[in-house]
Amino acid sequence: MFHYDAIDAAMVADRNAEFRDQVQRRLSGELSEEQFKPLRLMNGLYLQLHSYMLRVAIPYGALSSAKMRALAHVARRWDKGYGHFTTRQNIQFHWIKLSDTPDVLDYLTTAELHAIQTSGNCIRNTTSDPFAGAAAEEVDDPRVWSEVIRQWSTFHPEFTYLPRKFKIAVTASPQDRTAARAHDIGLVLRRNREGRLGFEVIVGGGMGRTPYIGATIREHLPAEHLLSYLTAILRVYNRFGRRDNLYKARIKILVASLGAAEFARQADAEWEAMDRPKVDLPDLELARIRASFGLVPFRTLPPRSERFEAARSDPAFARFARNNIVAHKVSGYGIVQVSLKGIGEVPGDCSADQMDALADLAEQYGHGEIRVTHEQNLVLPHVPLDDAPALHAGLVAVGLATPNINLVSDMIACPGLDYCALANARAIPIAQAIGQTFADPARAEAIGELKIKISGCINACGHHHVGHIGILGVDKKGEEFYQLTLGGSGAEDAAIGHVLGPALGADKVADAIDTLVEAYMAIRQPGERFLDTYRRTGVGPFKAAVYPDAHQA
Amino acid sequence: MLIRLENDHFHTVDDRFTAVGDDEALPDSDAVILSLARFEAEGTALLAAGRDVGVRVGPADRVEALVDVLPQLALVALDFPKYRDGRAYSTAVLLRDRYGFGGEVRAVGDVLVDQAWNMVRCGFDAFETTVGPNAWAAAARRYRHVYQASADNRAPAFAERATKARDPAARVG
Amino acid sequence: MSEQLKVLTANDLAGGQVVFRTETGWSDRYADALIYDDALSADAALESARAATLTLADPYLIDVAAVEGLPVPTSYRERIRALGPTIHPDMGPQAEGGVLVHALQQARGAARSSGRLGLIRRK
Numbered sequence A: 001m002f003h004y005d006a007i008d009a010a011m012v013a014d015r016n017a018e019f020r021d022q023v024q025r026r027l028s029g030e031l032s033e034e035q036f037k038p039l040r041l042m043n044g045l046y047l048q049l050h051s052y053m054l055r056v057a058i059p060y061g062a063l064s065s066a067k068m069r070a071l072a073h074v075a076r077r078w079d080k081g082y083g084h085f086t087t088r089q090n091i092q093f094h095w096i097k098l099s100d101t102p103d104v105l106d107y108l109t110t111a112e113l114h115a116i117q118t119s120g121n122c123i124r125n126t127t128s129d130p131f132a133g134a135a136a137e138e139v140d141d142p143r144v145w146s147e148v149i150r151q152w153s154t155f156h157p158e159f160t161y162l163p164r165k166f167k168i169a170v171t172a173s174p175q176d177r178t179a180a181r182a183h184d185i186g187l188v189l190r191r192n193r194e195g196r197l198g199f200e201v202i203v204g205g206g207m208g209r210t211p212y213i214g215a216t217i218r219e220h221l222p223a224e225h226l227l228s229y230l231t232a233i234l235r236v237y238n239r240f241g242r243r244d245n246l247y248k249a250r251i252k253i254l255v256a257s258l259g260a261a262e263f264a265r266q267a268d269a270e271w272e273a274m275d276r277p278k279v280d281l282p283d284l285e286l287a288r289i290r291a292s293f294g295l296v297p298f299r300t301l302p303p304r305s306e307r308f309e310a311a312r313s314d315p316a317f318a319r320f321a322r323n324n325i326v327a328h329k330v331s332g333y334g335i336v337q338v339s340l341k342g343i344g345e346v347p348g349d350c351s352a353d354q355m356d357a358l359a360d361l362a363e364q365y366g367h368g369e370i371r372v373t374h375e376q377n378l379v380l381p382h383v384p385l386d387d388a389p390a391l392h393a394g395l396v397a398v399g400l401a402t403p404n405i406n407l408v409s410d411m412i413a414c415p416g417l418d419y420c421a422l423a424n425a426r427a428i429p430i431a432q433a434i435g436q437t438f439a440d441p442a443r444a445e446a447i448g449e450l451k452i453k454i455s456g457c458i459n460a461c462g463h464h465h466v467g468h469i470g471i472l473g474v475d476k477k478g479e480e481f482y483q484l485t486l487g488g489s490g491a492e493d494a495a496i497g498h499v500l501g502p503a504l505g506a507d508k509v510a511d512a513i514d515t516l517v518e519a520y521m522a523i524r525q526p527g528e529r530f531l532d533t534y535r536r537t538g539v540g541p542f543k544a545a546v547y548p549d550a551h552q553a
Numbered sequence B: 001m002l003i004r005l006e007n008d009h010f011h012t013v014d015d016r017f018t019a020v021g022d023d024e025a026l027p028d029s030d031a032v033i034l035s036l037a038r039f040e041a042e043g044t045a046l047l048a049a050g051r052d053v054g055v056r057v058g059p060a061d062r063v064e065a066l067v068d069v070l071p072q073l074a075l076v077a078l079d080f081p082k083y084r085d086g087r088a089y090s091t092a093v094l095l096r097d098r099y100g101f102g103g104e105v106r107a108v109g110d111v112l113v114d115q116a117w118n119m120v121r122c123g124f125d126a127f128e129t130t131v132g133p134n135a136w137a138a139a140a141r142r143y144r145h146v147y148q149a150s151a152d153n154r155a156p157a158f159a160e161r162a163t164k165a166r167d168p169a170a171r172v173g
Numbered sequence C: 001m002s003e004q005l006k007v008l009t010a011n012d013l014a015g016g017q018v019v020f021r022t023e024t025g026w027s028d029r030y031a032d033a034l035i036y037d038d039a040l041s042a043d044a045a046l047e048s049a050r051a052a053t054l055t056l057a058d059p060y061l062i063d064v065a066a067v068e069g070l071p072v073p074t075s076y077r078e079r080i081r082a083l084g085p086t087i088h089p090d091m092g093p094q095a096e097g098g099v100l101v102h103a104l105q106q107a108r109g110a111a112r113s114s115g116r117l118g119l120i121r122r123k
């Protein structure tokens, strides 16, 4: 696990002091709400439908048991006993008081956590691969590079008042678990033929009301030039991104209007003219950061665990093992995924007691490490297979053993109208209804991989554009309606989904998903996921199934 | 109020420049600040007459237009029409780091004390503000360390750490 | 047709909780809210709430309709805001229960523009 040094700790302490002062000035009237709002947002504090919400960053999605316990404590002491893990590797506390926030932030620093730049028109928390350090295929540890970006982007004086928010993702595996192509900048780490590390630089992805899959502007940026190249991209964006229209202010609009080639030319020109040695990170510091992640003291274990194999005779464990445990790079270990999508539960929500239990389980069985995924689940990245049965039992005891990773009930859902001031419709009850529809785990497994993503409005926080099935809440004369899209993907085969047909009433959505699934089951070929079948057949059979009365096009 | 940063010290100064609107008559003497458009029309003559001239650059203006005359300019004023418009930070960095401008870079418009550190780090050294110099200095010095290189040439954390690695007795933090 | 009924709402600045203008001050309970039946007094109340920048954030007026004798916000959003999250009936003002809370929870549909009656379907 990465740990702060004295400088990192001082940075956060100084920030907290600054924000405490700003809160004080707001409460005393020295700052107006208009002046204060961007400042509080840059410290992760929103005013939501019912109260303030504090968004705490989980850099590169990595938590220790100690950090998880700190989150549990915040949930208990200052909130209503739970938190919501988001698609952005953050956690949101929905019931925080403005007047408590400085204390909450001070408390969080004791566990090296913060809310810096989790909102506002600045560079946000960098998304990274939750399997970092555990996946066999990765070419390097993406957390190291994410930490490099965290430091560079924190209080960046030039890029604190960008046209709009800015999100970066780093992955180092061919399998993309970060939705890199849906970020403002996606960085895919690779080795070239000479074995040198470099980044494929993807720019201009994003969701919102005009979704884009990012365009590659560099196939192989030498890794040591990462910071200067990012600076060049951000400078072009800061200068020339639109500021006249909130909805056209993201970098994706600039890239689309210039064309990726012209944007790349401008970024390259800026980069060529820059004093790169001044900006780039020295090798020594890279080595220091790499070292500060430390090494996991893996044991030498046989690849086959007798205890694990014996436990498979329990059908519940066998199902959990099939769906939630994947191969680890170290022999005898597994990556255990913990679903926060219990049937009928709120996707991404976790109670303080569950957090504490996870912290204990991670300490007992998983080297004290926990990861947060952009699909709103948790991961224990380093679990000896021998311990998997005991871990499973521990998860069962706290209701966290739902065996549905990547299955139909493993949905993403944003908070929607139950919490969010911008929402058109609720998202969580829709997810709950779909969960109930597919409550039978055998059926869910028979259906196979299916990613449903739900947003309560066109801002697309729930990633609906890149759902195999996307569900978007819309407002029809004040009523909650839902528009379905098919064929999206946020992974390495990224794609934006297509609208299926007219929006449906809230009570029709779960049935429509059921109909889509049945249509797929009827026409799929062996080995095809839902997405593959859709790509092969097009929308026709699905449209006919959900809208049988519609006129033939 | 005009605050200047000189030799690491923030203090109030009298402004010897007159900001002249595009439709206003030019004063006969005095140092003046003109918009970029007006400067492009009248600036050469004024400079030739030995006047002190500053140029007010709006966020959408391209500072590249000034590159050739920069050595003759006394100051460049960068305008913040709204404090959330962050384009002037990039302009300031370019002026200092790319074009080596050594004159005054002044923040004008919606200049908020909470942005003092951004401005100082990007190379501004003069600030039109309603806040006093002590409050301004405190806000500008809020952070004891910085993570990245910028126009102020403060040593970033990685440089501090390298120093400490060479000489473990050196204090960091 | 009579004038659009209004309620004045805001968030408490320090605590963040939803509050409603009452006869005498502000309350966390929608049931206490003062119903404005003329635009002039509603707008005047909004103006004075806007001036209360030390205690309130984001004051605004919401439309309500009289349904079976009860004042019900015409939009889903405002009903949920007056109640708390629908997925957690134990959280927010709705936890207290009462006739009006029950009515708001049962309300279906919306009458944003028309003030359409029959908003509440009791099952």
Ligand code: HEM
Residues within 6 Å of the ligand: A046, A048, A053, A085, A086, A087, A088, A092, A164, A167, A205, A206, A207, A208, A209, A246, A247, A250, A413, A414, A415, A420, A421, A422, A459, A460, A461, A462, A463
């Ligand atoms: C306080 C509640 C929230 C507010 C006010 C909010 C606001 C927004 C807005 C306005 C956008 C559109 C940005 C644009 O298109 O320029 C957006 C996008 C997004 N938000 Fe949220 N959001 C909230 C909660 C969340 C949550 C809970 C998540 C994670 C589950 C999230 C993750 C995202 C993601 C992934 C995007 C789309 C990616 C992008 O294009 O930026 N947000 N959000």
Ligand code: SF4
Residues within 6 Å of the ligand: A414, A415, A416, A417, A420, A421, A422, A423, A424, A455, A456, A457, A458, A459, A460, A461, A462
């Ligand atoms: S998608 Fe819309 S409703 Fe959902 S969290 Fe984002 S802004 Fe709110």
